[in-house]
Amino acid sequence: MKKMILIIALTFYFVKSYDENNITTNKITAEAQPKVVKQSENINVTATMYYATVGQCDDSPLITACGYKINPEKASEQKWIAVSRDLLKKFKYGDKVKISNAGDKDGIYTIADTMNKSFKNKFDFLETKGTRLYKLHDVVLTKV
Secondary structure, three states, X not given: OHHHHHHHHHHHHXXXXXXXXXXXXXXXXXXXXXXOOOOOOEEEEEEEEEOOOOOOOOOOOOEOOOOOEOOHHHHHHHOEEXXXXXXXXXXXXXXXXXXXXXXXXXXXXXXXXXXXXOOOOEEEEEOOOOOOOOOEEEEEEEEO
């Protein structure tokens, strides 16, 4: 009997809620409106690279800021980047970004780590130790 009353009460609540929000007001709810897809913003930045070592990271260099585990022998293949903290206002950990104007480094990468707070408008490619050092200017980041 208690279950029956609960089911009737819930049914009445949801029907009344639906009626109030959709039928009597004759308005289209936000969920029913077509979503406007904002074109992704292109951000011009400087790109450098880093190795997963204590000297370039913290005391746990094989764990990224978002908790991903780095394979040090295949770090370059993981296609992860570390972004400056100001860029974390536009992106979040796990976001996929398209990188262009970076030569053979162009492609889709995942934001997995954060740079030291002293850096601005910059990101680092995670690279396997032994990769030759480089710095790229006017690299374009676009959220995918």
